[in-house]
Amino acid sequence: MSVASILQGHELLKNxxxxxxxxxxxxxxxxMFEKNDTIFLHEADAxxxxxLLKGRVLLRLPGKPxxxxxxxxxxxxxxxxxxxxxxxxxxxxxxALCAEPSEVLAIDAQELRGLLQADCLAGFYIMxxxxxxxFTRYIELLGRLQGIITQIPVxxxx
Numbered sequence: 001m002s003v004a005s006i007l008q009g010h011e012l013l014k015n016x017x018x019x020x021x022x023x024x025x026x027x028x029x030x031x032m033f034e035k036n037d038t039i040f041l042h043e044a045d046a047x048x049x050x051x052l053l054k055g056r057v058l059l060r061l062p063g064k065p066x067x068x069x070x071x072x073x074x075x076x077x078x079x080x081x082x083x084x085x086x087x088x089x090x091x092x093x094x095x096a097l098c099a100e101p102s103e104v105l106a107i108d109a110q111e112l113r114g115l116l117q118a119d120c121l122a123g124f125y126i127m128x129x130x131x132x133x134x135f136t137r138y139i140e141l142l143g144r145l146q147g148i149i150t151q152i153p154v155x156x157x158x
Contacts, residue, residue, distance in 0.1 A: 003028050015125040027108040039096035046085035046092045048106040052077055055102025059094045073137045080133050085109030
């Protein structure tokens with residue numbers, strides 16, 4: 001399947017013209033990763049935004065090599081990740097690790113931002129999807145944190 005076909009079928013780009021989708025396909029590429037491969041590290045230069053085509057990717061908070069890293073999101077097929085550069089960040093705010101063999105579509109974030117700035121309506125639709133992805137992850141993370149906190153015993157002081 002061609003990059004243009006993948007993009008045309010993705011929910012994120014449903015409101016774009018065929019010309020815009022074709023333009024995005026020119027600065028996008030499919031990449032394959034094995035289980036436990038790192039797609040990007042926390043604080044690495046943020047150059048690409050990704051769509052997961054196959055597999056599963058974990059977004060984790062950073063930690064030292066010998067420390068526990070908290071999973072903040074499990075990315076499923078069709079989902080966006082690596083969104084920091086779309087929001088103007090020069091660095092990724094988490095790390096992405098493949099939980100299983102995975103295929104992604106890597107999109108040059110600077111080129112995509114340029115297209116979105118040139119077409120305000122397309123920019124609105126795509127940034128709305130980006131905001132929805134962040135909001136969904138935020139709500140899921142709050143739910144997990146609440147589950148952890150409710151397991152902490154509260155002692156009554158007398």
